[in-house]
Amino acid sequence: MKFWPFSRKSGHDGAVDNSLDLFRKLFGWMATKSGMSVSHKTSLEVTAVLACVRVLAEGVAQVPLKVFKTKTVGEGMDEAKKHPLYRVLYRKPNGWMTSFEMREMMTMHCALTGNAYAFVNRLRGEVRELIPIKMGCVTVEQQDNYSLVYRVTAPNGESRPFPPEAIWHWRGPSWDGVVGMDIINLAREAIGLAMSTEESHARMQRNGAAIGGVYSVEGTLNKQQYEDLRKWLAKNFDGIENVGKTKLLDRSAKFYPSTMTGMDAQLLETRRHQIEEICRAMRVMPIMVGYSDKAATYASAEQMFLAHVVHTLSPWYERIEQSADCNLLTDKELDEGYYIKFNAAGLMRGSHKDRSEYFAKALGAGGSPAWMTPDEVRGLEELNPKGGAAAELPKPTNVGGSAATPKEKINGKPDLQPA
Incomplete structure (x- = not known):
């Protein structure tokens, strides 16, 4: 049948x-050489995939996403709190989700499928609501004039087209510039092998990690004797409850092991290697999913965490920022200086000692030219500005009133005395 x-x-x-x-x-199932069928949902049952997706989703969701507006030249920028999009992106995108939840969901979709979509609800041209669309409900069509049409399928099965301005599209690495590449499909062999080794390991443990083989007896067994022996073996030999029990063999029976142990099959080594393979495909450092090299130290781990922000999360921030600028802001707003930005400064903070040394150099300690004002330093530490002299670049300590001028040479060297 x-x-x-x-x-x-x-x-x-x-x-x-x-x-x-x-x-x-x-139904979205992808066959693999290992015999396992991989889908976007079943791939999350592999802990390495789940951890990678969570690291990316939480890394994007935890950083504030705000609307800014540049001032005149030399005056910096301000948060555009009065812009209608500010509240939608920063706190409340719709009536039932927080900004964290929406960005977490869309990042998960984009990390798995290469695409994430949200319906942009506008009122008199202003974005009032962002509604994430479930995975697999959107298809993208490129017209002869290169414009895009998004066809969305509703939960009731009805399908209708939407113009690009009605859909916020997060596009991952793309081959054609229209849709992102399906990451799970591309990494299905690595994920399938991880699923296969985990299943093999689970079956071995279910059997008490006992070695399978051939149970040989003298003479020929009839059908009933064979079935009885099979039941007896299953009851007294197989299963984790029989581990460590003494085995009794009658009728000159002999047992010949015929399968490899977990150590012979190197299941643990294979499972460890698959973690690295999946992290490589998802572009996440293994240490971020709880898999660290034995040679890693506290100092090297700290640098790895910073590298995660620079090399893993920063491309995501830039991708989403540019997508938001193009899809959520009008050309007029862009010309007026509005832009959308993640504030990832908090993730780059090191220890108090490292920050103190960095800020000291930024303020001109050691005679080097200052490149930050005290108020800018206070802003990075989320402190209110002081204004006045704190808004100006400090002068080096060896110039001005505290400078020293040579008056005479002693042993060939100038004798520095206060001027």
Whole structure:
């Protein structure tokens, strides 16, 4: 009996080969060489994938996303708190979600499928609401004039097209510039092998990590004797409850092991390697998912955490910022100096000692030119500005009133005395 009512053949171009492949494609299942079927949902059952997705999603969601406006030249920028988009992005995108929850959800979608979508609800041209669209409910079509049309399928099955200004599209690494590449599909072999080794390990543990083999007895067993022996073996030999029990063999029976142990099969080594493979595909440092090298020290781990912000999260921030500028702000607002920015300064903070040394140099300690004002330093520490002299660059301590001028040379060197 066929599971699917029709079958279709094709060449070996990655298309449908039979009805089972068609079923897998329709429901998002991707076959692998290890024999495991991988989908976006089942891949999250692999702890390495789940950890990578959570690291990315929480890294994007925990950093404030705000609307800013540049001032005149030389006067910096301000948070555009009166802009209608400020509250939507920073705190409340819709009536039932927080900004953290929406960005966490969309990052998970984008990390897994390469795309994330949100409906942009505008009122008199102003963005009033952002509604994330469930994964798999949007298809993108590029017209002959290169414009995009988004076809969204509602929960009731109704489908309708939307123009680009109605959809906020997060596009991951893309091959055609229209949609992002499906990351789980590209990494399905690594994920499938991780699932396969975990299942093999689980089966071994279910059997008490006992070695399988051949139970040989003298003579020929009839059908009833074979079934009785099979039940007896399952009851007294197999299963974790029989581990450590003494085995009794009768009728000159002999046991010949025929399978590898977990150590022989190197299941643990394979599972460790698959963590690295999945992290490589998801572009997340293994230490961020709880997998660290034995040679890692506290100092090197701290640098790895900073590298995670620079090399993993920063590209996500820039990708989302530019997408928000293009999709949520009008050309007029862009010309007026509005832009959308993540504030990731808090993630880059090191220890108090490191920050103190950095700020001291920024303020001109040691005679080097200052490149930050005291108020700018206070702002990075989330302290209110003082104004006045604190808003100006400090002068080096070896010039001005405290400078020293040479009066005479002693042993070939100038004798520095206060001027």
